[in-house]
Amino acid sequence: xxxxxxxxxxxxxxxxxxxxxxxxxxxxxxxxxxxxxxxxxxxxxxxxxxxxxxxxxxxxxxxxxxxxxxxxxxxxxxxxxxxxxxxxxxxxxxxxxxxxxxxxxxxxxxxxxxxxxxxxxxxxxxxxxxxxxxxxxxxxxxxxxxxxxxxxxxxxxxxxxxxxxxxxxxxxxxxxxxxxxxxxxxxxxxxxxxxxxxxxxxxxxxxxxxxxxxxxxxxxxxxxxxxxxxxxxxxxxxxxxxxxxxxxxxxxxxxxxxxxxxxxxxxxxxxxxxxxxxxxxxxxxxxxxxxxx
Amino acid sequence: xxxxxxxxxxxxxxxxxxxxxxxxxxxxxxxxxxxxxxxxxxxxxxxxxxxxxxxxxxxxxxxxxxxxxxxxxxxxxxxxxxxxxxxxxxxxxxxxxxxxxxxxxxxxxxxxxxxxxxxxxxxxxxxxxxxxxxxxxxxxxxxxxxxxxxxxxxxxxxxxxxxxxxxxxxxxxxxxxxxxxxxxxxxxxxxxxxxxxxxxxxxxxxxxxxxxxxxxxxxxxxxxxxxxxxxxxxxxxxxxxxxxxxxxxxxxxxxxxxxxxxxxxxxxxxxxxxxxxxxxxxxxxxxxxxxxxxxxxxxxxxxxxxxxxxxxxxxxxxxxxxxxxxxxxxxxxxxxxxxxxxxxxxxxxxxxxxxxxxxx
Numbered sequence: 338x339x340x341x342x343x344x345x346x347x348x349x350x351x352x353x354x355x356x357x358x359x360x361x362x363x364x365x366x367x368x369x370x371x372x373x374x375x376x377x378x379x380x381x382x383x384x385x386x387x388x389x390x391x392x393x394x395x396x397x398x399x400x401x402x403x404x405x406x407x408x409x410x411x412x413x414x415x416x417x418x419x420x421x422x423x424x425x426x427x428x429x430x431x432x433x434x435x436x437x438x439x440x441x442x443x444x445x446x447x448x449x450x451x452x453x454x455x456x457x458x459x460x461x462x463x464x465x466x467x468x469x470x471x472x473x474x475x476x477x478x479x480x481x482x483x484x485x486x487x488x489x490x491x492x493x494x495x496x497x498x499x500x501x502x503x504x505x506x507x508x509x510x511x512x513x514x515x516x517x518x519x520x521x522x523x524x525x526x527x528x529x530x531x532x533x534x535x536x537x538x539x540x541x542x543x544x545x546x547x548x549x550x551x552x553x554x555x556x557x558x559x560x561x562x563x564x565x566x567x568x569x570x571x572x573x574x575x576x577x578x579x580x581x582x583x584x585x586x587x588x589x590x591x592x593x594x595x596x597x598x599x600x601x602x603x604x605x606x607x608x609x610x611x612x613x614x615x616x617x618x619x620x621x622x623x624x625x626x627x628x629x630x
Numbered sequence: 631x632x633x634x635x636x637x638x639x640x641x642x643x644x645x646x647x648x649x650x651x652x653x654x655x656x657x658x659x660x661x662x663x664x665x666x667x668x669x670x671x672x673x674x675x676x677x678x679x680x681x682x683x684x685x686x687x688x689x690x691x692x693x694x695x696x697x698x699x700x701x702x703x704x705x706x707x708x709x710x711x712x713x714x715x716x717x718x719x720x721x722x723x724x725x726x727x728x729x730x731x732x733x734x735x736x737x738x739x740x741x742x743x744x745x746x747x748x749x750x751x752x753x754x755x756x757x758x759x760x761x762x763x764x765x766x767x768x769x770x771x772x773x774x775x776x777x778x779x780x781x782x783x784x785x786x787x788x789x790x791x792x793x794x795x796x797x798x799x800x801x802x803x804x805x806x807x808x809x810x811x812x813x814x815x816x817x818x819x820x821x822x823x824x825x826x827x828x829x830x831x832x833x834x835x836x837x838x839x840x841x842x843x844x845x846x847x848x849x850x851x852x853x854x855x856x857x858x859x860x861x862x863x864x865x866x867x868x869x870x871x872x873x874x875x876x877x878x879x880x881x882x883x884x885x886x887x888x889x890x891x892x893x894x895x896x897x898x899x900x901x902x903x904x905x906x907x908x909x910x911x912x913x914x915x916x917x918x919x920x921x922x923x924x925x926x927x928x929x930x931x932x933x934x935x936x937x938x939x940x941x942x943x944x945x946x947x948x949x950x951x952x953x954x955x956x957x958x959x960x961x962x963x964x965x966x967x968x969x970x971x972x973x974x975x976x977x978x979x980x981x982x983x984x985x986x987x988x989x990x
Contacts, residue, residue, distance in 0.1 A: 523716035526683050531730035531777075532704035541729075545720045 369610060375603035394604035403580070404588070404605075411584040414498060415562030419555055422502035422509055427551075429506070430513035431539060444514070451507035455568030462500040463573050486574065490581025493574045497582050500573055501566045509554050516550035517543060556620040560613060585609055633659040633817045634680070634785055639689035641675055641841075649675045650841045652689065660815040662808070664832035666822055668864070672841040673821045674789055680819060681710050681787050694784040704733075709778035710787040713794065715770045717762040717777075724758040727777045734781075748780045751810070768799050775807070779814065786811070788820040792827065804830055825865055829853070837861050859905060859985040862978055868910045868936060868953045874982065875906040886941065889920050894974050895990040899981065904988060907978035910936070910955040915962075919971035923952055925964055935960040942967055
């Protein structure tokens with residue numbers, strides 16, 4: 338009996354998966370292995386000589402106050418970005434779920450920011466908040482609040498959080514809306530008959546039922562804040578003022594390409610790599626168990 | 631005074647489609663009313679308008695003496711059982727049943743007591759800590775009912791609650807619901823497309839067709855004196871036989887093909903072309919019968935036999951299909967030519983155009 342599909346040439350299946358494997362090899366496996374190798378070296382600034390030092394680069398990192406601080410800052414940054422973008426998009430999705438007329442326009446408008454490149458998004462927010470000419474900063478100044486994110490670390494952090502969160506709202510919105518619309522309408526109606534008002538229905542029925550979505554988005558947003566906000570930070574603050582907005586990915590760039598400490602920078606990216614792998618595994622494992630109905 | 635009152639209730643959707651045409655209905659306290667009709671006839675829409683899940687375009691709905699047109703579903707003092715049960719999947723059976731009471735701010739002891747009572751009534755005690763996913767179809771159905779009963783509402787609304795169950799369970803639950811309703815004495819509005827369900831459960835039936843009320847009455851009313859051809863064809867299984875017939879000039883008899891059947895009483899109609907209806911169970915095989923039939927197919931059900939036949943007329947081109955229902959086993963064979971008769975009290979006549987019943 339023929340149980341498997343047989344190809345005449347045994348090369349065909351390999352050719353079919355080759356593009357994917359080649360891409361993974363060239364764009365992930367090779368740079369990743371290079372980074373791991375580099376993280377074990379100390380190189381001089383001109384790249385003329387290098388020395389194999391085992392885990393000295395890592396040891397140095399964890400003894401470095403500035404790195405630990407950056408780590409903490411990154412956690413704070415990603416928590417803020419995730420919270421802000423999740424909560425805003427949750428509200429937007431909940432409202433879009435109830436919209437009856439003009440749904441198409443409303444949704445399209447909400448999805449637009451996702452199509453904006455991070456650098457453009459950053460530039461947009463810089464224009465809005467530019468201390469001397471920005472619309473919002475002018476308004477704030479006229480209200481008696483002094484805005485200058487080029488000097489004040491807290492304001493700079495606030496600005497990058499907003500810019501990064503804004504860009505992620507569309508993505509979250511799409512998932513939340515899809516999650517809400519997959520809840521059977523009769524459940525909401527049953528709750529309405531069971532004397533639950535719109536707000537109560539949201540918190541006792543809709544929100545618990547979209548937990549898997551929320552959890553998935555939480556992980557995605559943290560990963561996003563950790564790794565994909567480089568462009569925004571680069572444009573808005575360049576990590577400043579006084580490193581107030583320097584997060585881990587930005588430090589990798591700063592130390593490696595500006596400070597030319599290639600070994601230390603590589604060690605940092607290896608740590609980031611481990612983090613993202615960990616989070617992905619966590620997500621896959623947890624989400625499978627979390628879906629309970 | 632009636633417990634639920636519908637006055638000229640209409641539903642017109644924004645796109646101009648009229649789903650419900652002026653429904654008037656008075657329901658007494660404790661009555662079990664079944665809304666029945668083919669799918670798409672607007673029966674669920676009507677129920678949802680009573681529940682407050684659909685807006686009422688015009689007309690009035692009163693529940694327990696209050697006009698409820700502008701009240702939220704939660705303020706109407708009703709409980710509803712949905713076709714898919716709509717149990718909250720993330721809550722246990724207990725929480726599902728307690729949810730409504732909790733929202734109403736009922737004291738915890740009271741909730742406990744009432745949920746406990748209902749659980750006992752529906753034999754759900756062992757399932758209280760389970761989630762809906764861990765229940766069988768029949769159990770879910772009982773939980774959905776429990777959730778409705780526990781609220782002690784002025785009225786129960788059922789939206790095809792049995793259509794997701796298998797045939798055997800459906801027959802069982804039919805009795806359970808009917809018994810329960812009789813015991814609790816709660817006014818009930820029940821939607822179904824299944825005429826057997828409707829006949830067996832209802833105190834009174836409302837037959838809806840394309841948003842228009844065809845007839846309201848007790849099951850026997852509808853069976854014995856259907857007011858329209860639609861009701862006649864919808865109630866009863868197998869369905870009533872219809873033959874287009876010609877009335878004689880003096881109105882004393884009518885013709886099926888070559889054969890003339892006498893009438894005891896003159897019909898109240900000016901038309902001579904009318905529809906003659908008779909139920910399969912009222913046909914009797916009779917060698918001297920006046921209706922000649924050619925048997926096409928026999929279904930043996932044990933307790934009864936259903937014979938599918940055709941009018942055996944030389945000139946008749948319409949070749950009406952006729953169904954007979956006989957008790958027990960029949961020895962007739964496919965292709966046999968037989969004769970049948972009907973007692974005149976089982977004659978039904980309908981206007982060919984309007985479909986209305988013609989009185990005799």
